Amino acid sequence: MRHPDGRIFAVAGTPWVGGAEDGAVHYLAANGSSWITAAALDGPKISQAAGIDSHSRIIVYGGKDPANGDVGASRPYDPVEGFTGDISERSESWPAAYFAWASDDQSRLYSFGGNDGEGGANSTHAHRYDASLDAWQVIAPMNVAVSDAAATFDGDGHILVIGGINAGKTARTGNVARYDIATNTWSDVALPDLPVPTSGHRVVLGSDNRVYVLGGEVGAISSGATTAAVWALNLNEPSPTWSAGPAMATPRKHFGAVLDTTNTRLLVMGGENDAGGTNLCETLFTPICPEITAQSTDVLAWRGTLALFWASASGAGPLSYEWRRDGVLLTDGPTGSGSSVSGATTAALSILNPDEDDIASYTVTVSNACGSVASDSMSLSIRTPPSTTNWRVSVLHPAWIQNSSYATGIDAGRIVGYGMTPVTLPDERVFTLARPLLWPDEYSPAQDLTPPGSVGGTIYDIRDNVMTGWFWHTWSCWGGNQYWTCAWQSAGYWDATTLGFTERHASGAEYDSLYGTDGYDMAASVTHEYSEGNYTTTAHVYDTDGHGMPLHPSGYAHSQASAVDSGFEYGGVYNFSTGWRAARWSGSAASFASIHPAGYQSSSVSGARDGQVAGSASMGGVMHAGIWASGGGAFLDLTPNASSGSGCSATHQGVQVGNVGGHAALWLGTPDSLIDLDGVLPSGYSGSVAYDVEVGPDLTITVVGVAYNTGSGRYEAMVWRSFSTCPADINADGFVNGDDYDAFAEAFDGADSAADFNDDGFVNGDDYDAFAEHFELGC
Numbered sequence: 001m002r003h004p005d006g007r008i009f010a011v012a013g014t015p016w017v018g019g020a021e022d023g024a025v026h027y028l029a030a031n032g033s034s035w036i037t038a039a040a041l042d043g044p045k046i047s048q049a050a051g052i053d054s055h056s057r058i059i060v061y062g063g064k065d066p067a068n069g070d071v072g073a074s075r076p077y078d079p080v081e082g083f084t085g086d087i088s089e090r091s092e093s094w095p096a097a098y099f100a101w102a103s104d105d106q107s108r109l110y111s112f113g114g115n116d117g118e119g120g121a122n123s124t125h126a127h128r129y130d131a132s133l134d135a136w137q138v139i140a141p142m143n144v145a146v147s148d149a150a151a152t153f154d155g156d157g158h159i160l161v162i163g164g165i166n167a168g169k170t171a172r173t174g175n176v177a178r179y180d181i182a183t184n185t186w187s188d189v190a191l192p193d194l195p196v197p198t199s200g201h202r203v204v205l206g207s208d209n210r211v212y213v214l215g216g217e218v219g220a221i222s223s224g225a226t227t228a229a230v231w232a233l234n235l236n237e238p239s240p241t242w243s244a245g246p247a248m249a250t251p252r253k254h255f256g257a258v259l260d261t262t263n264t265r266l267l268v269m270g271g272e273n274d275a276g277g278t279n280l281c282e283t284l285f286t287p288i289c290p291e292i293t294a295q296s297t298d299v300l301a302w303r304g305t306l307a308l309f310w311a312s313a314s315g316a317g318p319l320s321y322e323w324r325r326d327g328v329l330l331t332d333g334p335t336g337s338g339s340s341v342s343g344a345t346t347a348a349l350s351i352l353n354p355d356e357d358d359i360a361s362y363t364v365t366v367s368n369a370c371g372s373v374a375s376d377s378m379s380l381s382i383r384t385p386p387s388t389t390n391w392r393v394s395v396l397h398p399a400w401i402q403n404s405s406y407a408t409g410i411d412a413g414r415i416v417g418y419g420m421t422p423v424t425l426p427d428e429r430v431f432t433l434a435r436p437l438l439w440p441d442e443y444s445p446a447q448d449l450t451p452p453g454s455v456g457g458t459i460y461d462i463r464d465n466v467m468t469g470w471f472w473h474t475w476s477c478w479g480g481n482q483y484w485t486c487a488w489q490s491a492g493y494w495d496a497t498t499l500g501f502t503e504r505h506a507s508g509a510e511y512d513s514l515y516g517t518d519g520y521d522m523a524a525s526v527t528h529e530y531s532e533g534n535y536t537t538t539a540h541v542y543d544t545d546g547h548g549m550p551l552h553p554s555g556y557a558h559s560q561a562s563a564v565d566s567g568f569e570y571g572g573v574y575n576f577s578t579g580w581r582a583a584r585w586s587g588s589a590a591s592f593a594s595i596h597p598a599g600y601q602s603s604s605v606s607g608a609r610d611g612q613v614a615g616s617a618s619m620g621g622v623m624h625a626g627i628w629a630s631g632g633g634a635f636l637d638l639t640p641n642a643s644s645g646s647g648c649s650a651t652h653q654g655v656q657v658g659n660v661g662g663h664a665a666l667w668l669g670t671p672d673s674l675i676d677l678d679g680v681l682p683s684g685y686s687g688s689v690a691y692d693v694e695v696g697p698d699l700t701i702t703v704v705g706v707a708y709n710t711g712s713g714r715y716e717a718m719v720w721r722s723f724s725t726c727p728a729d730i731n732a733d734g735f736v737n738g739d740d741y742d743a744f745a746e747a748f749d750g751a752d753s754a755a756d757f758n759d760d761g762f763v764n765g766d767d768y769d770a771f772a773e774h775f776e777l778g779c
Contacts, residue, residue, distance in 0.1 A: 006030025049101035200253035206286030287316030306669035464519030516563035597635035
C-alpha cells in the first residue's frame with residue numbers, strides 16, 4: 001500500500017520473522033531505491049488485508065494463523081512500534097481469509113467474499129470500516145459468492161471485485177462485480193468479464209484510468225499455473241473493454257501491487273510462484289492520460305496578418321498534437337487560398353496571412369501512450385483592418401503636473417498612469433514624487449488618486465473595476481530631535497468605480513508593487529532586504545478577495561510577475577549567469593515554466609491578454625519586440641529589419657504596441673505591419689513609447705503612452721486614436737465641426753475642385769447639399 005507520506009509498504013506474509021512467529025513488514029521510502037525493515041506484526045497470519053484509513057493510519061485486518069487457526073485482529077500499525085492500540089473488531093462470523101480488499105476515496109476500508117481459511121464455503125459477505133465512526137458496517141452482499149478475488153476503487157464511485165474462485169470452489173471466474181457506493185447495490189453485468197478466469201491476482205487502478213489485473217493463477221483448480229499476464233480494462237471508453245498488457249517478468253500470485261509515488265508506474269513485489277516464492281520487484285509504466293488544461297478561445301484575426309490558436313495540456317510525455325480544420329487534419333504549408341499554416345503538430349497553430357477562406361472551426365487532439373483528448377472547438381473570424389493611417393493624437397498631461405506624466409493603461413476608455421511633480425511633505429520638505437492618475441476618458445482632466453494620508457503613488461494597469469500599482473505608506477519617524485515624514489513603497493489597488501484604495505503590502509517587505517491585472521488576479525513583485533544593502537525580489541500573485549501566493553521558484557536569485565491572463569501569471573526569473581528569462585506560472589511556485597525563446601540571450605514579459613503574451617528578447621545585445629503565442633508558446637519576433645532595438649509593451653485582440661528605435665509603435669501581429677506612431681505626433685514632440693492598447697467594439701484602436709515635449713523638456717502622457725476619414729471631415733483631423741464648414745465654404749466660394757463633393761466635375765449647389773447632409777451626420 002502507499003502511505004500519504006509517500007512510503008510504500010509491504011505488510012505481512014511470509015517469510016516469518018522472530019522465530020517463525022511474526023509477519024514481516026518492509027517499506028520503500030519516497031523516491032527510495034531500497035527496502036527498509038519495519039517493526040514486525042504480532043503472530044504469523046496469512047491472507048491478511050491492510051489499508052490506510054481516514055486518519056492516515058495503517059490498519060491491518062483479517063487473516064488466519066496457519067498453525068492454530070486464530071483469526072487476525074483489526075489493529076492500527078506503526079512502522080516503529082508495531083501494533084498500537086485497537087479499533088472496532090470485525091465479526092467472528094465474517095470470512096477471515098481469501099477475501100478481497102480495497103479502500104474508497106474517503107479512505108474507508110472494505111472486505112468482500114472470502115472463506116474461513118479452513119475449507120469452509122465461499123461467502124457473499126461485504127463489509128466496510130469507517131474510521132470516523134470506528135465501526136465496521138455491513139453493506140449489501142455480493143450477488144455471487146467468491147474467494148481469492150481482487151478489488152480496487154475505480155475512481156468514479158464504485159468498487160470492482162474481479163475474478164477469484166467460484167461459490168462451489170470448482171473453477172476460477174472472470175466475473176467483474178461492481179459495487180455502487182452511493183446506492184449500495186451490485187451489478188455483475190455493468191462491465192465485461194476478465195478474458196481469462198484468474199484467482200490470487202492483484203488489481204490496481206492506474207493513473208491512465210485503466211484497471212490493471214496482474215498475475216495470479218489460471219487453469220483448472222486441480223492443476224493451476226501461476227501467470228505473469230497483465231490485463232487492462234480501459235475505463236476511458238464509453239463501453240470499457242479488456243486488452244492484454246505487457247506481461248510481468250516473473251509469474252506471481254498473492255503478492256503486493258500499488259501505484260508508485262510518481263503516479264506513472266505500477267510497482268509489484270514478492271509473492272508466490274510455481275517454484276515456491278519470489279522477493280523480486282518490478283514496475284509497469286502506466287502513463288498519465290493527456291488533459292487539456294487551457295486553450296485559446298475563438299480567435300478574431302486581422303485580414304492578412306496572423307491568427308494564433310493554442311492549447312496547454314498535461315499528461316505523461318511525450319505528448320503529440322494534431323490540429324484539424326472543420327475536422328480535416330492540417331499540415332504545415334500553403335493552404336491554397338493565400339494563407340499558410342505552421343505548427344500543425346505543436347501546441348500552437350499559426351495561420352499567416354489569413355482571410356475569409358480560413359474561417360472555420362479548429363480543434364487540436366493531444367495524445368500519448370495512454371490515449372488522446374480533443375480540445376473544444378475554436379472558431380476563426382476575420383476582421384477588416386481599420387484605418388491605421390488616420391490618427392487623432394491628444395496630449396493628456398495635466399497642467400498641475402510640473403514634471404513628466406505617463407499614460408500606462410487603458411480599459412473601456414478609462415486611462416491610468418502617473419505624473420511626477422513637487423510634493424510638500426507634512427514635515428515641510430519638498431520632493432518630486434509620482435502621483436497616481438485616472439483620466440475617465442481622453443477628453444476629461446486627470447484625477448489625482450493619491451490615497452488619504454499618502455504623498456503619492458503610481459497606477460500601472462486597469463482592467464474591469466481594478467487599477468493596480470503602489471502608494472507611499474507614510475509614518476512619523478524620529479531623528480535629529482524632531483519628527484520626520486518617512487515612507488515605504490507599498491503595493492495596492494484602487495476600485496475604478498468608488499476610487500477606494502486597498503493596500504496589499506507583503507509582511508516584512510522593503511517595498512512592493514502590483515503590476516498587470518485581469519480584473520481579479522494581480523501580478524506582484526515583492527522586494528526584501530535579506531542583509532544590509534542586499535535585496536531579493538520575488539514574484540507573487542494576489543486577488544481582490546484577499547488571497548495571495550508566492551510564485552518564486554527555487555534555484556533563482558530573483559523573480560518578478562508583470563501580467564495575468566487566462567489563468568496564467570507571466571514575468572521573469574533571474575540568475576547571475578543567465579540574466580532575466582521570461583517565465584509563466586499557473587497559481588503556484590511549483591507551476592513555474594520557462595518561456596524563454598531559444599537563440600536569445602535574455603527575455604522579459606511586459607503584458608498579456610487574449611492568450612497572447614507581449615515582451616521582448618535580446619539577441620546580440622539588441623532588444624527585439626515580440627509576442628508569445630499560446631499563452632507562452634512560440635515566440636514571434638516583431639522587430640523590423642535594421643531596427644536599432646524594440647520592445648513590445650501590450651497586446652489586445654491581435655494588436656500590439658511598444659516602441660521601435662525610440663518611436664511609439666503598433667503592429668497587427670507581424671513585423672511588416674509596423675506603424676510608426678511617432679510620425680503623427682503634434683508639432684514640438686519627438687520620441688515616444690506606447691504602453692497599452694485597446695481595440696473598441698467598432699475596431700477603433702486607442703493607444704496610450706508618452707512623448708517627449710522638446711519645448712518643456714519633459715515626457716507627457718499621450719493618447720493616439722485611429723479613425724476613418726468622414727466625408728465631411730474636410731481637414732482630416734478626426735472631427736466634423738465648424739473648421740470643416742469654413743474650409744468647405746472657402747473652397748466652394750473659390751470654385752475650387754476641393755469643393756466638388758459629389759465628384760461630378762462641377763462645383764455647384766449639389767455639392768453644397770451633399771456636404772450639408774454629411775455634415776449633419778457627423779463623424
